[in-house]
Structure formats: C-alpha cells, structure tokens
Amino acid sequence: MQAIIICGGKGTRLKNVLKNKPKSNVVISKIPNIIDQIYKLRENNIKEILLLTNHYEKAIKRIIVKFKIENCKIVKDCNYFGTGGALINAIKFLKNDFIVLYSDIYLNFNFKNFITISKKKNIYANVVVHANDHPHDSDAVNIDFFNRITKIYLKKTNHLRLNFCVAGVFYFKKKILKNLKFKKKNVEITKDILMNISKKNIFAYQTIEYLKDFGTPERLQKVKHDVKKRFDKLLMFKKKKSAIFIDRDGVLNKEFGSSINSLKKFEILPGVGPAIKKINDAKIPCFVVSNQPGLAKKTLTTFQLKRMIYKLNFFLSSYKSYIDDYLFCPNFQNYYFNDKNVNIYCSKSKPNILMLKLLAKKYNLDLKRSFFIGDSDIDILTGFRSGTKTILVLSKRIFKYKHLVIPDHISNDLSDAVNWILKKIK
Numbered sequence: 001m002q003a004i005i006i007c008g009g010k011g012t013r014l015k016n017v018l019k020n021k022p023k024s025n026v027v028i029s030k031i032p033n034i035i036d037q038i039y040k041l042r043e044n045n046i047k048e049i050l051l052l053t054n055h056y057e058k059a060i061k062r063i064i065v066k067f068k069i070e071n072c073k074i075v076k077d078c079n080y081f082g083t084g085g086a087l088i089n090a091i092k093f094l095k096n097d098f099i100v101l102y103s104d105i106y107l108n109f110n111f112k113n114f115i116t117i118s119k120k121k122n123i124y125a126n127v128v129v130h131a132n133d134h135p136h137d138s139d140a141v142n143i144d145f146f147n148r149i150t151k152i153y154l155k156k157t158n159h160l161r162l163n164f165c166v167a168g169v170f171y172f173k174k175k176i177l178k179n180l181k182f183k184k185k186n187v188e189i190t191k192d193i194l195m196n197i198s199k200k201n202i203f204a205y206q207t208i209e210y211l212k213d214f215g216t217p218e219r220l221q222k223v224k225h226d227v228k229k230r231f232d233k234l235l236m237f238k239k240k241k242s243a244i245f246i247d248r249d250g251v252l253n254k255e256f257g258s259s260i261n262s263l264k265k266f267e268i269l270p271g272v273g274p275a276i277k278k279i280n281d282a283k284i285p286c287f288v289v290s291n292q293p294g295l296a297k298k299t300l301t302t303f304q305l306k307r308m309i310y311k312l313n314f315f316l317s318s319y320k321s322y323i324d325d326y327l328f329c330p331n332f333q334n335y336y337f338n339d340k341n342v343n344i345y346c347s348k349s350k351p352n353i354l355m356l357k358l359l360a361k362k363y364n365l366d367l368k369r370s371f372f373i374g375d376s377d378i379d380i381l382t383g384f385r386s387g388t389k390t391i392l393v394l395s396k397r398i399f400k401y402k403h404l405v406i407p408d409h410i411s412n413d414l415s416d417a418v419n420w421i422l423k424k425i426k
Contacts, residue, residue, distance in 0.1 A: 001115055002095040003046045006083050007034060007103035008054030008076075013216050022056035024103035025063055026214065029227050033214075034060065034103050035067050044111035047071055050093055052086035084187035087177060094174045100189070102168040106223045108210040109169065110237040117205060118171035125194065125202040126171040130211060131163040133280070133320040135313055138165035139190040143204045145340035152194055160306055162344070163313045163322060164204060166190055167211045176200070208285045208324050208363050210235050226283075234283040242369035244279055244421060245356060245388065246323075248290035250375035250395040251414055252312065257396065259294025261301075266308045271415040273319035278418050280321050282425070285363060288326045289355040291378075295330030295337040302339050309344075325363075327355040351381040351403075356388070373417045377403040389424070391417040 007024035014023060024034035031039075038049055049072040053060050057076050064072055075090045087100070099115065101107070109128075118126040127149060129141055140161045142151040153161045170189065176197050187193065194202065210232035214220040226232055235241065249255050254267040279286045294300030309326060316322055329349035330337035339345060348354035360367050372383030375395040381403045383390035392398075392407035393414060411417035 001046045002048045002050060002098040003041045003111075004050045004052060004087065004090070004094070004098055004100045005034060005037060005103050006052045006086050006100065007056075007060055008052055008081070008083075008086055009104065014214075014220065017217055017220065022059050022103075023215070024056075024060060026104075026220070028106050028214070028220075028224055031067070032063050033106060034063065035069070037101065037103065037105075037107070038069055038072070040107070040109070041111065044115075046099070046111060048095075049073070050075065050090065050098075052077065052090055054081065054086070082186040082192075083189040084191075084193040085182075085185065087172075087189070087193070088180065088182075088187060091174070091177055094177070096175075097171065097173045100170040100172060102213070104215050105168045105211055105213050106227065106232070107169070107212075108232040108236055109207070110209065113237055114169070114205055114207075115171065118203075121201075121203060123171075123201045123203050124173050124176045124197055126205050127194070127202065128167040128169040128207060128211065129164040129204045130167050130207050130209075131313075131322045131324050132165045133317055133322050135161075135163045135165055135317055135322075140165045141204055142341075143206075143343045145343050145345070147203050147206075147343060149194075149202045149204050150341065152190060154191055160303075160310050162306065162309055162326075162342075164206070167207070168213060169211065171205075206325065206362070207237070208235055209237055210283075231283045235285070237364055240364055240366040240369075241285060242371070242425070243285040243287060243359070243363070243365045244418075245287050245289050245359075245370065245372045245383070246414070247350075247372075247374035247376070247379045248288050250397055251373055251393050252288070253308075255375065255395050255397060259292065259297065259300045260308070261294060261299055261304050263307055263311055266311060268312065268315055269413065271413055273316055273321060275413075275415040275418045276316055276323065277319045277321035278422065282422060284421075284425070285324045285365065287359050288323055289350070289359070289382075290326075290328050291349045292328045292330055293332030293335075293349070295328075295339075296332040296335035302342060305344075306342070325359065327359060329355065350378050351385060353382055353386040356382070356386045371421050373411075373414065377401045377405065380407045381405045383407075389421075391420065393417055 025032040054077040370388045372388045375393045390407040
C-alpha cells in the first residue's frame with residue numbers, strides 16, 4: 001500500500017509558533033510529526049511514502065535526509081495547489097489505490113483495519129470521520145445506514161448536520177482522479193474532489209481513535225498535553241476500552257414524560273457541558289443510547305431528532321466537548337420505523353442490549369469495564385444485562401421504577417455520576 005502525506009500548507013494560523021518552518025516538522029512526540037507519521041505507517045506495513053510539498057520543500061527534504069527515510073519520494077505542487085491539487089499534480093506517481101493523510105494531524109490510528117475494510121468494499125473512496133469539539137470549524141458528512149456518504153458539509157456553514165467530521169485520512173482509488181478537470185488552480189480534497197465524486201460509491205469510516213489536527217496554537221498545545229500524558233494510546237482500536245453509555249431524556253435534557261419533538265422542549269440540563277468535557281479529557285469514549293418511540297408513533301421525525309442532536313453538539317462544542325456516537329431505537333411495540341438515510345437507528349429498544357453490543361463491536365469496547373448512566377429502571381436493567389456498572393440519575397421517572405434491579409450507584413445528576421465513575425476508574 002502507498003501512503004500520500006500532504007505537507008504543502010503555509011501554516012498561517014501557526015505562524016507565530018512555526019517561525020518559517022512547515023507544520024509537518026512540528027515536534028510533538030520527540031521527533032517531527034511527519035517522521036512520526038512515517039514510522040507509524042511502516043508499523044502498519046505501509047512502506048512506500050509519497051510527500052506532496054509546496055512552500056517548505058527544502059525544509060521537509062532536510063528532515064527526511066536527517067532521519068534517513070528510505071523509499072520516500074517528494075513531489076512539489078506545480079500546476080494545481082491545495083490538498084486536492086497536490087494529488088492531481090502527482091497522479092502519475094500514484095498507485096491504483098492509496099491512502100492520504102494531512103501532515104498536521106497527530107494520530108494513533110489502525111491503518112491496517114482501515115485499509116482492510118476499504119479494500120473489501122467496491123468503493124471509490126473511504127473517508128475517516130470522527131466526532132470532535134469544533135464541528136462548526138470542520139468539514140462533515142452525512143452517513144446512511146450502509147455507511148455511504150450521502151452529503152458533504154463544508155466547515156463554517158450553517159447546515160443541519162451531525163458530528164461526523166472529516167479527520168484528514170482517506171482511501172482512494174486512482175481511477176476516480178483521472179477524469180476530474182478543474183478550471184481553478186486551488187483544489188481541495190473535500191470541497192472539490194469529494195464533492196465531484198459524491199454521487200458514486202464513497203463511504204465513511206467512523207473511529208474514536210486519536211486523530212487530532214494541530215492547525216491552531218490552542219489545538220497544538222492540547223495535542224502536546226495529550227501525548228505527554230500518553231492519552232493518545234488509550235483509544236487505540238486494538239485495545240479493549242471502557243466506555244460510558246448515557247441515556248438522553250432525563251440525563252442530558254429535561255424529561256417531559258413523552259416524546260420531545262421540538263427544540264423548545266429540548267432543554268439541556270445544567271452541568272451537562274462540563275460533565276461531558278470531563279469524560280472527553282479522561283479519553284473515555286461516551287455514547288448516547290436512547291429509545292425514541294415517537295418516531296414509530298409518528299409524533300417525531302428524523303429531521304426533528306437531527307435538529308436536537310445538532311443543538312446538543314453545538315452546545316457541547318462551547319465547552320470543547322462532544323459525544324462520540326449516537327444510537328436510537330425508533331420502534332414501539334408492534335409499530336416500526338425505518339429510515340436508512342441515516343446510521344443512528346437500531347431495531348431493538350432497551351432493555352434489549354443490542355445498541356450497546358453494536359457500539360462495542362464497532363469501537364472494540366469492553367462492556368464489563370464500562371458504565372451505563374440512566375434515569376429509569378429500563379436503563380439500569382439494560383446495563384445489568386450487558387454487564388456494565390450502572391448509575392441511576394434521579395428524575396421524575398424514579399416514581400415509575402418497577403424492575404427489581406439495583407443500580408451500582410445513585411446520583412443526583414450527570415455531573416455527580418461522572419465524578420463517581422472517574423473515581424472508580426482511578
């Protein structure tokens with residue numbers, strides 16, 4: 001497999017930090033980031049490296065020579081510019097299929113798994129996506145039930161979108177680039193190439209692994225802190241991870257006793273932002289799992305549900321926090337709801353544990369070392385059946401508690417529950 005590292009940017013937002021050096025040469029883990037990327041690629045048996053440069057070609061060459069990197073070719077932008085332009089310029093050097101990554105991303109990522117899944121499918125491109133704490137400043141995608149990308153949203157646009165943000169790692173087949181023609185000189189991968197092939201078979205690969213861009217001084221300091229504390233290793237795919245599963249209504253937002261179908265009723269509870277931030281900072285994956293029978297009852301639509309997710313994500317981003325993924329069961333007794341235009345639905349409702357099992361398989365989670373936070377006996381029974389430790393958050397639903405299952409802990413709110421979990425983990 002061939003890896004393309006795009007390292008031609010000016011690093012404008014980091015100019016005071018870089019001092020006329022390329023972003024790719026920033027030292028995060030004792031060595032320049034581009035060397036760290038190459039070492040990790042080769043750990044994943046990716047030997048052939050192609051560096052696409054522009055502004056700092058000589059500085060990058062010096063680093064490659066200094067670290068005695070072999071089987072590494074450097075190509076400078078000439079006719080086109082930007083991340084996509086770099087690929088088009090280098091098309092004669094590209095293999096039939098290849099992966100692409102940006103040089104201003106620090107990562108601890110299982111390339112082998114990503115490539116294996118990409119090659120299994122008859123696809124033109126596979127885009128790594130993840131949740132992050134700055135979704136408005138990130139390109140994002142909509143994903144259907146089959147993980148196909150159905151729509152692309154560019155950063156700093158006010159479209160209704162979920163937090164499936166483009167992480168800066170891609171798999172491509174060369175043939176999709178051959179017939180692309182652009183009149184402009186500055187071509188970007190997401191904005192131009194993916195937009196042009198979006199009606200074909202392009203897929204999303206969701207991950208919770210550590211992939212962080214350090215394109216701003218604030219993000220660079222955060223990445224350096226995480227790496228120093230070895231937090232980047234906690235989310236590795238091959239490692240079984242503990243996680244926190246959270247019921248929505250009554251824990252994250254005010255409980256109304258019936259399906260919430262409007263933003264006005266979707267009132268986020270006090271302390272939710274800082275509590276999720278604590279989970280993120282501890283590098284514990286967190287997921288929302290919720291029964292939403294209003295969809296089958298036709299008192300709630302996918303559009304309304306997505307608006308509430310968007311509101312929650314936007315709210316959490318103000319605290320530099322995020323939810324890693326969501327799963328909802330839309331069914332109610334013998335009434336069923338099906339919408340394959342999104343990938344947030346599951347056929348079995350709590351207390352069935354299917355939602356937890358699907359997330360555990362997808363992200364390699366250890367349910368026995370995980371936690372379930374809910375405000376009902378159904379939530380506690382779900383946690384008990386799945387083997388997770390359970391925390392009951394007190395709400396109005398305490399008066400409807402019927403199942404004879406005792407939680408491991410009782411908390412006043414989400415913040416209290418998270419504090420208890422963090423003490424247990426330590």
